[in-house]
Amino acid sequence: MKVTEEEIRPDKVFKEYLELTNKDVVTYFSNSKRTEISCPACGGEGMLWAEKAGFSYKKCDTCITIYVSPRPERSAFDSYYTDSPSTKFWATTFYKVTESARREKLWKPKAQMIKDRIIQYENNDPVMSIVDIGGGYGVFDEEIKNIMDIRAIVIEPSVHLAAICRNKGLDVIEKFMEDILPDELPSGRKCFVSFELFEHLHDPRVFLETVFAGMNSNDLFIFTTLSGMGLDIQVLKSNAKALSPPHHLNFMNPKSVSLLLEQVGFNVLEAITPGKLDIDILKNNQHFLEEDFWKNTLNYLSDNELSELQLHISNAGLSSHMMITCQKA
Template identity: 35%
Template sequence: MREKDIRPRELLNEYLRLSEQDATTLFADGARDVVPCVACDSGNVLPAFEKNGFGYSRCSDCGTLFQTPRPQLAVFEQFYVNSESSDFWAKTFFPQVAEARRTAVFAPRAAELAKMLKDRGFEPRTVVDVGAGHGMFLSELVGRLEGASGIAVEPSSEMIESCRKLGFEVREALAEDVKDLDGRGDLVCSLEVMEHVHNPLRFISNLAAFTAPGGWVFFTTLGADGFDITVLGEHANAVFPPHHLNFMSVEGFDILCRRAGLTDVEVLTPGKLDVDIVRNKLSELPELLDSQPFIKALLNDDTTAAAFQQFLAQNRLSSHTWVLARKPA
């Protein structure tokens, strides 16, 4: 898999352009609050960089990278309703890559998660997918779990209609506004949502609340320890406010889950794209790593680069992060 397979450059560049435009037009006014580390709650943080008028800091205690000072929640709620970039993603970007993502992302991810659960002797009957989008992952996963049914939680009316057509029970709302799913899910999933949320602890606590005692929470997101984010910093396409706000470290994920009352936390980084992402950025900004000739040499050879990507995944150094945690019985 290559980045262009799931994020064609032309579509990605337009999405990033619209995101930068939204950052300027929709967040020009309004109070911003300095927030402590979104993972461990430490105030021991240092400014890292600024992008699109949004500051990012890194926690000196757990290594988490996060956006602060942060616009207030009401502004973000309006942003997701009114922004051109969100509209472009839902109506143009995702439909053009949907089937490619089903094949390259959703189906393999569902198969691996089903195997992980089987290895633990766990057979979920009800799966709740928070931020279900068009329901592709939920469909792929439920199809691999004998006797399982799915509940989709998704605020987008256009996307939730796709979930209805797939036969899932739905909640057309943000997770924070859902009041009738407590304890319903044997397995509660959330893919690529954590990086967007205003309050990660509140979000994970909601996932935990939806989970039945003894059940499992599974989410995927972007991690601060990842090679592409660490090397590229503010130049990383993954860091694009106002959409992506939170990049927990491996340690930070563990701390955050335990703060939400979850146990048996396992953090994996099975990513495949870090090297390709950095290579693509170097084609745009060839001078970016002039001060790091070793990394440039490492990436120049295809065989070495492939082995390095495998090393990153195996040592929890890819930015693509999976977290599996259990709610105590």
């Protein structure tokens, strides 16, 4: 199914969201103490790569992860996500305008991909339940239950979002992942999932250690996030909408995130970039393109040829949307 940037991120309403965000950045981050950090994937040294909205992104010399450094302290992010006007706008207005397009174009295919992975890696030990970390509105959980006979548990610390999930008849644990006790999760083999969360995390390693600690041996963990090796991000740099501080702090890539996961103790089964939007995003941002290769290519190739090229980009691991499947040994 064809999906375009405009359907899931309509320009007009996204601009309003960005304006609110710019104000919030001043309110919540201008007085926050910032600390230089090393690469969150490999611990290597980074060099300045791009600047945006008063935040600096560095690129790791070793593993090409892109990350915000110096990084404001965690408390600034906590209060930003708890009660800022732009966060509220995203959760209400933006979400409502895009809900049905997102359900059809993003969540249904995602549910199918997760189902495929679960079947692929089941190996005669059936997965009994899905644990959706930061499940938000629970749309994924509704969709996976439509196509699979599986229990879905949403872990969602926000009171507002947890209530929405409960009203949909979903099982909700209204807590942060790190506060969950082992007996709150069902027994039997589980597949933990987390979507579009990893790029926001103040400390990705701590998050992975927390998930790992909450898993039993043989449980799966599948998550999606942005890849800094993605075509549109590499080409557009600070003009890429994905480079959106204070939201997106970590842009690992299939190789660097695999390295980190293995250090934490996971077996990485698959690290792919199934993204479909890179070329469409470049087309919508042609005015920012400076070098000839992409400027000319986008006009030279037909729509069908560009779709082919997008497929090659994804298959080569160079789309900006990635999906990782791993397992606790």
